Amino acid sequence: MKNVSIALLGCGTVGKGVVDLLAMNGPLIEEQLDTKINIKRVLIRDLNKYEQMEDLPDSIQFTTDFNDIIDDDEIEIVVEVMGSADFAKDCIEQCFLRGKSVISANKDLIADYGIPLLKLSQQHNVDFQFEASVAGGIPIVRPMYSSLNSNRIEEIIGIMNGTTNFILSNMTAHGSSYEDVLKEAQEKGYAEADPTNDVSGYDAARKIAILATLGFHSAVTFNDVHVEGIENIAKEDIEHATEMGYVIKLLAIARQDEDGISLNVHPSFIRKGHPLANVDGAYNAVCVRGNCVGDVMFYGQGAGSLPTASAVVSDVMNVILHRNLQMTGKRGYVWHEAKLKPQADIASPYYIRMIVNNAPGVLAAVSKVLAENNISIRSLIQKDETAEIAEIVILIDKSAAGLVQASLQKIEELSCVRKIANAIRVIEV
Numbered sequence: 436m437k438n439v440s441i442a443l444l445g446c447g448t449v450g451k452g453v454v455d456l457l458a459m460n461g462p463l464i465e466e467q468l469d470t471k472i473n474i475k476r477v478l479i480r481d482l483n484k485y486e487q488m489e490d491l492p493d494s495i496q497f498t499t500d501f502n503d504i505i506d507d508d509e510i511e512i513v514v515e516v517m518g519s520a521d522f523a524k525d526c527i528e529q530c531f532l533r534g535k536s537v538i539s540a541n542k543d544l545i546a547d548y549g550i551p552l553l554k555l556s557q558q559h560n561v562d563f564q565f566e567a568s569v570a571g572g573i574p575i576v577r578p579m580y581s582s583l584n585s586n587r588i589e590e591i592i593g594i595m596n597g598t599t600n601f602i603l604s605n606m607t608a609h610g611s612s613y614e615d616v617l618k619e620a621q622e623k624g625y626a627e628a629d630p631t632n633d634v635s636g637y638d639a640a641r642k643i644a645i646l647a648t649l650g651f652h653s654a655v656t657f658n659d660v661h662v663e664g665i666e667n668i669a670k671e672d673i674e675h676a677t678e679m680g681y682v683i684k685l686l687a688i689a690r691q692d693e694d695g696i697s698l699n700v701h702p703s704f705i706r707k708g709h710p711l712a713n714v715d716g717a718y719n720a721v722c723v724r725g726n727c728v729g730d731v732m733f734y735g736q737g738a739g740s741l742p743t744a745s746a747v748v749s750d751v752m753n754v755i756l757h758r759n760l761q762m763t764g765k766r767g768y769v770w771h772e773a774k775l776k777p778q779a780d781i782a783s784p785y786y787i788r789m790i791v792n793n794a795p796g797v798l799a800a801v802s803k804v805l806a807e808n809n810i811s812i813r814s815l816i817q818k819d820e821t822a823e824i825a826e827i828v829i830l831i832d833k834s835a836a837g838l839v840q841a842s843l844q845k846i847e848e849l850s851c852v853r854k855i856a857n858a859i860r861v862i863e864v
């Protein structure tokens with residue numbers, strides 16, 4: 436049996452998952468590869484923290500100095516599970532220059548530098564794989580550039596952030612408070628080191644940028660994604676959605692047609708019967724539409740220690756397989772310049788909730804602004820909160836985002852309107 440020495444950069448939720456998975460499934464993995472995987476070194480920042488950690492093999496050498504890893508010629512594969520962008524990028528580049536293949540789960544980095552890093556890895560004849568960077572344990576990155584690559588991909592739509600899905604599911608099912616569920620998601624290891632990246636939609640935006648790059652063969656980055664997070668979702672929005680037969684999910688949506696590409700992450704109303712409506716907790720799901728295969732759906736755990744380690748270790752196995760077959764660094768990728776559609780033109784129906792004065796003529800004034808902008812109303816409900824204040828909930832037909840924003844601005848200027856509380860897109864797929 437052959438031997439491969441690997442190093443981990445990081446031993447947190449995902450890194451420890453890799454250690455545990457190799458301990459659990461080592462013989463199964465070795466049998467498939469005829470190769471034993473030896474975690475030789477692990478880079479961390481605080482050695483004290485790891486002294487008390489349970490179930491860490493004595494053979495692992497912990498270090499706080501990356502040079503111990505880069506200078507070790509026995510280490511052929513480096514697994515980057517630290518997070519952050521600059522230091523991780525620097526480490527990965529150094530690995531390529533020294534002939535080491537890299538696996539990374541770091542979507543922050545890959546969403547912005549995936550293409551340059553892939554190019555650099557090819558120049559140095561090494562592999563660079565990042566299955567865990569999108570939707571944790573779900574195999575979606577490899578299908579995007581491999582299993583589905585005989586198709587023209589038209590649409591990628593999914594729930595790609597476990598933390599926000601955990602929060603929204605618990606707020607919907609149990610009426611839990613946003614703060615309590617976020618804390619629980621952090622305790623369970625779903626949330627990013629800075630959970631703002633989850634709740635603001637940035638994490639999902641990075642993931643959709645990665646999938647669109649691979650699926651559409653287009654050079655897009657995080658900055659090309661229009662992003663809205665879940666911070667403004669109130670319990671009233673969840674209650675109205677439930678009453679109207681919808682659930683609210685944070686969706687990441689990439690579409691391409693002859694006019695160009697649109698990339699969006701935003702909270703969305705989706706009908707209760709839709710397959711994505713039943714994806715709860717930290718689970719993720721990604722639906723892909725190819726022009727020949729039609730609709731394909733991927734579902735599974737989008738975050739957490741062992742599910743994410745499952746994707747990381749399968750990448751390690753892939754790299755070892757390439758090495759054993761002498762195919763390392765041989766994959767070719769093609770990217771075109773992305774033609775992005777203007778965000779203002781992206782149309783969908785909307786749910787709009789506003790707080791108004793409880794006075795005659797308010798509905799007429801609001802409806803007039805919408806009509807002036809050619810926006811037609813599907814339904815309108817007024818709920819009296821007090822003698823002075825009322826809440827209006829409107830569903831409007833499919834309308835361009837720019838037109839909706841302009842109308843909402845005019846409505847908010849009406850003296851009878853106190854505030855637009857929320858405007859959420861309704862997804863009809």
Ligand SMILES: NC(=O)C1=CN([C@@H]2O[C@H](COP(=O)(O)OP(=O)(O)OC[C@H]3O[C@@H](n4cnc5c(N)ncnc54)[C@H](OP(=O)(O)O)[C@@H]3O)[C@@H](O)[C@H]2O)C=CC1
Pocket residue numbers: 444445446447448449450478479480481482484515516517518519522540541542543567568571624625626627628737738739740743
């Ligand atoms: N958690 C999840 O479910 C998923 C995470 N990911 C991605 O995987 C990566 C890791 O996430 P996760 O395991 O949750 O993160 P954690 O915060 O749990 O762990 C990070 C680890 O990296 C080490 N580390 C961080 N910065 C440095 C540095 N500058 N030098 C040396 N060591 C460092 C930390 O060491 P120390 O403790 O000493 O600071 C720690 O061991 C991230 O990119 C994340 O986005 C992807 C999919 C799912």
Ligand SMILES: N[C@@H](CC=O)C(=O)O
Pocket residue numbers: 568569570571595596597598599625626627633638737738739
């Ligand atoms: N914070 C992320 C972890 C996986 O990518 C999430 O919640 O999905």
